[in-house]
Amino acid sequence: MLIKSLTMIDFRKYEQVSMNFGSHTNILHGENGAGKTTILEAIHSLAYTRSFKTRLDADLARHGRVGYQLKGLFSDHQGIEHKVRLKVESARKKIVSVDNNNLKSRAEIIGRFPLVSLTPEDGELTFGSPEVRRLFFNKLLSQVDPAYLEQLQIYARILKQRNSMLQTYAIDGGAFDRILIATLDDQRAKVSAQLHQARSRHLTEFKKLLYEAYGQLEQENSLKMAFRSNVRVTAGEPEGLYRKAYQDSLAEDLRKGTTTRGPHRDLFTFFLNTKDLRKFGSQGEHKLVLVAVKFAEGRFLESFLKEPPVFLLDDLFAELDVKRSLMIVESLRGDHQIFITATDLADLRHHGLTVEGDSLQVIDAGKIQDHG
Amino acid sequence: MKILPDSLDRITQQFSRFPGIGKKTAQRMAFQLLEWNREDVQLLGEVIIGSNDKLKHCSVCNLITEADPCPVCLDTRRDASILCVVEDSKDVLALEETSRFNGKYHILGGVLSPLEGIGPDQLHIKSLMARLDAIDEIIVAMNPSVEGETTSLYLAKLLQDRQIKITRLARGIPTGGDLEYIDGVTLGRALDDRHELK
Ligand SMILES: Nc1ncnc2c1ncn2[C@@H]1O[C@H](COP(=O)(O)OP(=O)(O)OP(=O)(O)O)[C@@H](O)[C@H]1O
Ligand SMILES: [Mg+2]
Ligand SMILES: [Zn+2]
Numbered sequence: 001m002l003i004k005s006l007t008m009i010d011f012r013k014y015e016q017v018s019m020n021f022g023s024h025t026n027i028l029h030g031e032n033g034a035g036k037t038t039i040l041e042a043i044h045s046l047a048y049t050r051s052f053k054t055r056l057d058a059d060l061a062r063h064g065r066v067g068y069q070l071k072g073l074f075s076d077h078q079g080i081e082h083k084v085r086l087k088v089e090s091a092r093k094k095i096v097s098v099d100n101n102n103l104k105s106r107a108e109i110i111g112r113f114p115l116v117s118l119t120p121e122d123g124e125l126t127f128g129s130p131e132v133r134r135l136f137f138n139k140l141l142s143q144v145d146p147a148y149l150e151q152l153q154i155y156a157r158i159l160k161q162r163n164s165m166l167q168t169y170a171i172d173g174g175a176f177d178r179i180l181i182a183t184l185d186d187q188r189a190k191v192s193a194q195l196h197q198a199r200s201r202h203l204t205e206f207k208k209l210l211y212e213a214y215g216q217l218e219q220e221n222s223l224k225m226a227f228r229s230n231v232r233v234t235a236g237e238p239e240g241l242y243r244k245a246y247q248d249s250l251a252e253d254l255r256k257g258t259t260t261r262g263p264h265r266d267l268f269t270f271f272l273n274t275k276d277l278r279k280f281g282s283q284g285e286h287k288l289v290l291v292a293v294k295f296a297e298g299r300f301l302e303s304f305l306k307e308p309p310v311f312l313l314d315d316l317f318a319e320l321d322v323k324r325s326l327m328i329v330e331s332l333r334g335d336h337q338i339f340i341t342a343t344d345l346a347d348l349r350h351h352g353l354t355v356e357g358d359s360l361q362v363i364d365a366g367k368i369q370d371h372g
Numbered sequence: 373m374k375i376l377p378d379s380l381d382r383i384t385q386q387f388s389r390f391p392g393i394g395k396k397t398a399q400r401m402a403f404q405l406l407e408w409n410r411e412d413v414q415l416l417g418e419v420i421i422g423s424n425d426k427l428k429h430c431s432v433c434n435l436i437t438e439a440d441p442c443p444v445c446l447d448t449r450r451d452a453s454i455l456c457v458v459e460d461s462k463d464v465l466a467l468e469e470t471s472r473f474n475g476k477y478h479i480l481g482g483v484l485s486p487l488e489g490i491g492p493d494q495l496h497i498k499s500l501m502a503r504l505d506a507i508d509e510i511i512v513a514m515n516p517s518v519e520g521e522t523t524s525l526y527l528a529k530l531l532q533d534r535q536i537k538i539t540r541l542a543r544g545i546p547t548g549g550d551l552e553y554i555d556g557v558t559l560g561r562a563l564d565d566r567h568e569l570k
Contacts, residue, residue, distance in 0.1 A: 146556045157518040165486045177491055180484065183526040187518075 009069040022361035036341040047113035111143035114309035133268040144304035170257035185246040193238035213295035230265035326352035434479040483519040
């Protein structure tokens with residue numbers, strides 16, 4: 001996958017700019033606040049209909065404006081081009097189109113323009129709560145498995161319905177339809193089993209790629225990732241096990257006013273030399289795991305979608321030594337289009353990146369000039 | 373300065389209450405109405421008021437009707453042993469178009485959705501339970517939403533101890549759909565709902 005050109009209108013600080021990108025390494029150069037991250041955000045918004053920083057379109061519209069527009073020209077590995085357009089007219093009106101066909105749901109575009117982004121916010125992936133890792137894997141699996149995305153949406157909806165029953169019970173007490181909650185739990189058990197199966201299957205594959213990527217960056221430490229299902233699904237038929245767990249936890253759920261068991265509480269944990277990374281890892285150790293996860297994400301997407309993803313690397317070099325930065329860039333170069341942000345070109349050279357050559361393109365954010 | 377008169381605003385506001393009618397469309401309809409002659413406007417008003425006075429829900433099946441019980445419930449040529457349960461009266465129209473169904477209907481008036489405060493008591497479920505005596509089969513024909521599914525499963529649970537066959541509509545590939553272009557989710561569902569060829 002390649003993005004060849006981008007137009008932003010009223011997007012963050014940009015009033016109206018268009019730019020072309022090179023098909024290999026693109027360096028987005030500019031001082032703090034120049035608008036580098038914004039360019040990555042625009043690319044991400046086109047491919048996934050939303051930014052990696054916020055879900056609020058109002059924040060993305062230039063101060064004083066209610067809407068914004070993005071246009072991108074993507075090209076797949078066979079050279080087939082697709083025009084993607086995103087137009088936000090107001091907080092509630094957002095139109096996304098691919099080749100002039102308006103999309104009816106997000107699901108229609110997820111996985112079509114695969115990107116791997118590494119931004120400062122991604123630090124949460126190893127530092128943050130389990131919720132962050134669940135979201136990450138949900139997004140990853142949704143791209144390669146449309147049924148998974150649908151199952152997630154169904155699960156979320158059932159959960160909302162069920163929680164609203166529990167809350168009504170907690171407030172009003174008394175009146176409570178046991179058949180209805182049993183119905184919701186049957187329905188939930190079925191989709192839980194499907195989610196569990198998809199997670200286990202895909203994560204086995206993902207772990208292989210992750211360990212391989214990590215092994216290339218670091219040979220001294222050993223990384224393990226564990227997927228722990230909130231409902232133990234060992235021997236037996238998964239749907240039945242979920243149903244039983246849901247029946248058994250109903251009393252507790254009624255007391256707490258929320259749903260305590262289910263795949264929405266599954267855990268994904270990283271262990272470095274058998275110790276929980278989140279609790280014991282150093283900054284640099286976190287960053288290496290994060291980079292490995294992103295590499296694995298790229299290879300995972302590529303193996304399913306048969307399309308090399310675009311890498312958006314914001315602030316890649318923070319907390320990374322020169323040797324490893326070079327390894328990362330070198331291993332991506334050639335086969336992937338990459339975007340790297342930099343405040344200081346000398347610093348890039350220091351990290352081993354030559355800023356000359358035809359595979360590099362420096363874009364000065366802020367003024368947007370092409371030194372192609 | 374306000375350019376448009378209040379009365380035009382008021383009509384626009386009323387039109388925009390319809391589902392699928394946005395403010396722009398409502399405005400266009402309001403302007404159009406100004407072009408009509410007085411008799412036509414009067415007729416429109418009378419038709420609307422007249423129908424609103426006459427229309428009610430059938431006390432048996434809950435279908436929108438002018439006479440109670442409704443013509444479907446009174447029609448003795450229809451098979452009274454088979455009941456098709458739908459969300460609302462519009463669904464009856466769609467099913468009648470197929471000319472494939474010759475049983476009777478029961479209109480629930482919505483789907484179960486605790487989030488919106490719609491529980492079993494808010495739907496016509498009790499009146500359904502009261503109709504079951506001479507019924508052999510119930511076809512549950514809900515829309516393919518999560519709540520439609522909840523409602524179908526709920527009815528199946530309520531009816532599980534009765535000697536009544538319960539079926540539901542198959543979900544699958546639309547006619548004229550090309551396998552190659554059908555999305556994976558729909559195709560997967562059609563596979564799940566496959567049936568024997570012979
Ligand atoms: N909705 C908005 N309207 C106008 N300006 C905005 C909006 N959102 C952010 N900005 C401005 O855009 C600039 C941030 O741009 P961006 O994050 O892309 O910078 P950057 O080049 O990545 O900087 P850094 O090197 O510090 O990460 C800030 O000056 C910010 O005030
Ligand atoms: Mg930045
Ligand atoms: Zn009737």
